[in-house]
Amino acid sequence: MTAGNAVPGEGVQCEHCAVRSRALCASAGHEGQRELRRWSRIRRVAADETVLPEHGESGFVGTVVAGALRQVKTMPDGREQVVGLVFPGEFFGRPFRARTDFGYEAAIDSEICVTERLAFEAVLRRHPEVEHQLLLQTMNELAAARERSLLLGSLDTLERVATYLLVMSARREQMLSRIGQDPRLEVAASLISRRDLASYLGTTIETISRHVHHLSRGGVIRIIDSSHFEVLDHQRLLAISGVTHDDLRLFDVVGESAAAEPGHARPAGAA
Amino acid sequence: MTAGNAVPGEGVQCEHCAVRSRALCASAGHEGQRELRRWSRIRRVAADETVLPEHGESGFVGTVVAGALRQVKTMPDGREQVVGLVFPGEFFGRPFRARTDFGYEAAIDSEICVTERLAFEAVLRRHPEVEHQLLLQTMNELAAARERSLLLGSLDTLERVATYLLVMSARREQMLSRIGQDPRLEVAASLISRRDLASYLGTTIETISRHVHHLSRGGVIRIIDSSHFEVLDHQRLLAISGVTHDDLRLFDVVGESAAAEPGHARPAGAA
DNA sequence: CGGGCGATTTGACGTGCATCAATCCGGCCA
DNA sequence: TGGCCGGATTGATGCACGTCAAATCGCCCG
Known part of the structure; x- marks a missing residue:
């Protein structure tokens, strides 16, 4: 059960770790x-x-x-x-x-x-x-x-779906730009299964499906496959979500937000 | 705006602070x-x-x-x-x-x-x-x-009300027992306004009112006044809430939970 | 004691969304 | 290539709960 049974002496190679700079x-x-x-x-x-x-x-x-x-x-x-x-x-x-x-x-x-x-x-x-x-x-x-309390307590299901797509889109964008790739095509992957997504958003897979297709018919997003979407109209999606741009950023836990506190921390090594 | 303008030298009297031991x-x-x-x-x-x-x-x-x-x-x-x-x-x-x-x-x-x-x-x-x-x-x-995500995402409104009453009841109980008073009568005060409560539970004041009166008619709680209730049947209320006893404890942020970590912390002074 | 006002309760109604069920689609293996 | 199976879609239906509105209950102040 205790799966993390690292014996001292082994350890990991951090040099090529993909999340080296953010973790x-x-x-x-x-x-x-x-x-x-x-x-x-x-x-x-x-x-x-x-x-x-x-x-x-x-x-x-x-x-x-x-x-x-x-x-x-x-x-x-x-x-x-x-x-x-x-x-x-x-x-x-x-x-x-x-x-x-x-x-x-x-x-x-x-x-x-x-x-x-x-x-x-x-x-x-x-x-x-x-x-x-x-x-x-x-x-x-x-x-x-x-x-998330706001999302589950105040947003209707369409707004929740829109919010999720925006968050994932932003996440992917910053990930691509970090590794130096062109993030011009905004492709938001849902990544996770519909079942997980539905539970995460406090709704059902059927409702998600309906809303996603509704957004697609409206030209706001494009459905690539059942778990990949391209955000075509960022502005409209934001309007539909009902939340502000600033609120979206709060979903990003390891974003730059924490790091940039003037005059504090930024301790020893590791670039 | 910056209301906390304490000038050094003033300070507060901690000796008689009501939350001295928990803060x-x-x-x-x-x-x-x-x-x-x-x-x-x-x-x-x-x-x-x-x-x-x-x-x-x-x-x-x-x-x-x-x-x-x-x-x-x-x-x-x-x-x-x-x-x-x-x-x-x-x-x-x-x-x-x-x-x-x-x-x-x-x-x-x-x-x-x-x-x-x-x-x-x-x-x-x-x-x-x-x-x-x-x-x-x-x-x-x-x-x-x-x-709270569980509460807002998975519980229906009756379950949310029941959960809230249980949490407040437990909170009051431990508060009374801390100051040495007899907590036998379980009186849960909602304390806060119906409007706040409704928003906190992700519902409306009307729905809250209905559920509270429903619970009262069923003999599970007694309504003292619009913001004070007595839990008559703890077991039944717990069953109605749909959550476990352990889950309820998680709502208590400063509970004993954090303190009791064997072999750690419990640093310097202050009893 | 009486009038008035905000908060709560109660009722009637509409709807957003869950539920149930049928169909459809895509990946996998023979 | 064809059949199977799990997941996704689409449709039909019901209900929990939000919304609107009226009635009632306090509570403050004259």
């Missing part, structure tokens, strides 16, 4: 990074595989390198809710807590960098700059979760 | 606590008064001493959503961020202990044990926010 570990100093990689290892998980069980040991924490995880809560009667999604560069897990209070599962085939929880906590204790960065990311996650 | 500041060492109080001051805010504007400067942070704050997001078209409530002992505000991304308003007449944001950050930098405690509380808030 939590990048904020650690030279020494801290060396410690972290000693206790970490890369793990591949297939779609729908459980990463951390919903009611179990909080054995390890980690960062998504590629793919996406879904955070799920199941109710006694079997209803299941996706309460969050974890994308590349984002941290997951629950430090300083022995048991989990929701589950992590791979939404698609993914690659994650996991660290024994206790070892990770030790690193945090020895390296306050890492703990600081974790705090910033956690506060960002909290802002995103609050934004 | 963030309690975790600070002797030295840290002295610094914190130097830059803090008590502020009284009337119901519906704005504490921090929705789009403005993140001038100060603070802790609720008495009363309750609501966190609000407003949409371009005027729809307003209460994305969270802040109760006594809980921290609020956004350290390490110059601008706010949602507003704080007094839900009822309240008393808050505010600290200049920049001064607070300086304390965090000098006292990692306080930052650590803030991290724990933030992670708890995140868990609560995720639980």
Whole structure:
């Protein structure tokens, strides 16, 4: 069960890590990074595989390198809710807590960098700059979760779909521009299954399907296949979503938002 | 606007603070606590008064001493959503961020202990044990926010009302038992206005009214007045809510949950 | 004690969306 | 190439809940 059984001495190769610059570990100093990689290892998980069980040991924490995880809560009667999604560069897990209070599962085939929880906590204790960065990311996650309250509490289902498409579109755009590719064609991949998407948006696959096709007929988006869409009319989609541009940015947990705090942090090494 | 203009030298009296043992500041060492109080001051805010504007400067942070704050997001078209409530002992505000991304308003007449944001950050930098405690509380808030996703995304309105009553009932119970009073009569005060409650639960005042009276007719609760209820049948209410007992605890941000991590923290002074 | 005003309750009505069910589509394997 | 199967679409139906409106209940102030 405790899948993060890294034996010291192994470790991971960080040099070519895809999320090297954005992940939590990048904020650690030279020494801290060396410690972290000693206790970490890369793990591949297939779609729908459980990463951390919903009611179990909080054995390890980690960062998504590629793919996406879904955070799920199941109710006694079997209803299941996706309460969050974890994308590349984002941290997951629950430090300083022995048991989990929701589950992590791979939404698609993914690659994650996991660290024994206790070892990770030790690193945090020895390296306050890492703990600081974790705090910033956690506060960002909290802002995103609050934004989700707005989405689930105040938006109708069409607005939710529009919002999701915009968020994914922006995410993809910044990802492409980061690796230097031309992001001109705005192609938003839903990536995750319709079932996950429906649960994440607090609705059903049927409703999603209807709205997506409605947007397509209106010329706002183009359907490439059932999980890939191109945003044709960004302005109109934004108007339909009902939210502001600023609100959309809150969904991005590891965005530049946290980093640029004048006069603070930006500690030791790692470029 | 920057309401937390504490001039050094003033400060607050912490000795008789109602939330002394639970608040963030309690975790600070002797030295840290002295610094914190130097830059803090008590502020009284009337119901519906704005504490921090929705789009403005993140001038100060603070802790609720008495009363309750609501966190609000407003949409371009005027729809307003209460994305969270802040109760006594809980921290609020956004350290390490110059601008706010949602507003704080007094839900009822309240008393808050505010600290200049920049001064607070300086304390965090000098006292990692306080930052650590803030991290724990933030992670708890995140868990609560995720639980709210479940509430808004998967529960019907009756279940939401039941859940809310249970949470408030538990909160009051532990508050009474903390000050040594007999919590036998479970009286859950809604405290906040129907309008806030409706928004918080993602529904309308009419629907709330109907469900509350439905529960009352069924003998599950007793209506004392429009904002005070007594839980008569805890078991049945829990069954109606559809969630587990464990899930309810996640709504409690400053509960014992965070504190009891074996072998960690529990730093310097303050009993 | 009486009048007035905001908040709550109650009722009637309409609808957005879930539900159920049938059809369609695409990938996989023989 | 053809048949199968899970996922996606499309349609038909029902209901939970939002909306609008009227009635009622407090509470403050004269």
